[in-house]
Amino acid sequence: MQTGSQQSGYYIKNLESGKIELYFSKSEYKALSTEARKKIKSYFLFSSSKAAWISKSSQNTSWVEEIANSIGLIYKGTEGEKISFGEKVELASQKAASQAERFKNRAIHLENQSNQLFANSHNMVSCIPVGQPILVGHHSEKAHRNLLNRSWTMLGNAVKTSERADYYQQKAKAATYTASQEQLNNPAFLNRRIEECKANIRKQEQNLSNSTSENNKRIYLERIAEQNDKLTFYTDKLIAMGGIKYTKENLKLQRVSHIFYKSKWYPLKSLNTKSVTVINWLDLAGWTWNVPYAEIKGIKTLDQDFKVLDRNNEEVKPTIKYK
Structure with a gap:
């Protein structure tokens, strides 16, 4: 539903x-209680271009909608x-x-600035x-002390600037990782996101069935749709990669004895619906x-030696039983 012309006393999504x-x-804002104004400043940012308070987050908007309702604003739909x-x-x-490009350039600039400060401090x-030594009582004493203090201060600034360069290098690395979408090529990551979505859907469906408020029902339906x-999205990505390589059925068929997980081999205890149980955890x-x-990266079968x-250097054998 599209909103009409802007007017005071309402909110939209x-x-x-x-x-x-x-x-x-x-004037309506000034008429609000101190507590209400505090909540608005905590969860919203004012946009001068829109002349509106915009929520800081797009996640779990029910709380900010409660704030809007508590101060008497009317819901006017979507935009x-x-x-x-x-x-x-x-x-x-x-x-x-x-962002990664900006952070890299900022890090390079700060590192060059730090190097220059180090050089200036030394020179x-x-x-x-x-x-x-400082010649106490000599006419050079004051100049000597001032020069050392200035050099030391400049050296401190060089260190601080170098730390800022490291900070932006780390931000550039994180932004580069996000831009690469590397995690979307990881079946384990995709599977975790899929399970999270399913759990969230079940939770919101339960909330919807228990709700008597029409406004809350609308919120729960929006969350389910999201x-x-x-x-x-995550399911399509996983399917495009060929799905999950190892399943309960094919592990059982191959009579698997050990699985490789996070750089280590583990003996199998059982095959479950969504996971396997391993033994010798933490050795x-x-x-x-x-x-x-x-998240299984490799397998060994019972017919393999x-x-x-x-941790006591004693062999731990798999306890799984196949019919």
């Missing part, structure tokens, strides 16, 4: 950004065109690529012979751990 926008006059989760991921990737005292959009024979099928040792 921007479908493109996923954020809540509050519209009311300055803009909704973009899919896949489009949001692509936009985030493009933004991250742009400043290069005229003083090595080991030359989670279904994410679920479709302790009696300890177990559940590993999702999507393969051994795993615990």
Whole structure:
């Protein structure tokens, strides 16, 4: 539903950004209680171009909608065109690529600045012979002390500038990783996101069935739609990669004895619906751990001669039984 002309005393949801926008006059804002104004400043940012308060986050907007309702604002529907989760991921990737370039350039600039400060600090005292003490009472005492203090201050600034360069290098690295979308080529990552979406959908469906408020029902339906959009995106990505390589059926068929998980081999105890149970967790024979099928990186079968040792250097054999 599209909103009409802007007027005070209402709020909308921007479908493109996923954020809540509050519209009311300055006099109405001043008339609010101190606590209400504090909440608005905590969860919203004022946009002078829109003359509106816009929620800081697009996630879990029910809380900010509660704030809007608590101050008497009327819900006026939606605005803009909704973009899919896949489009949001692509936009985030493009933004991250742009940020990575800016962060890299900033890091290079700061590192050069730091190097120059280090050089200046050294050159400043290069005229003083090595080991030359301050001559207390001599006419050079004050100049000597001031020169050392200035050099030391400049050296400190060089260190701080170098630390800032490291900070931007780390931000550039993180932004580069986001831009690469590398995690979307990881079946384990995709499977975790799929399970999260399914769990969130079940939770919101339960909330919907228990709700008596029409406004809350609308919110729960929106959340279900968002989670279904994410679920479709992650599922399509996983299917494009060939799906999950190892499943309960093919592990059982191959009579698997050991699995490779996070750089280590583990003996099998059982095959479950969504995971396998392994033993010798943390190199302790009696300890177990559940590993999702999507996170298995390799297998060994019962007909292969393969051994795993615990921390006492004793062999730990798989306990799984096949019919």
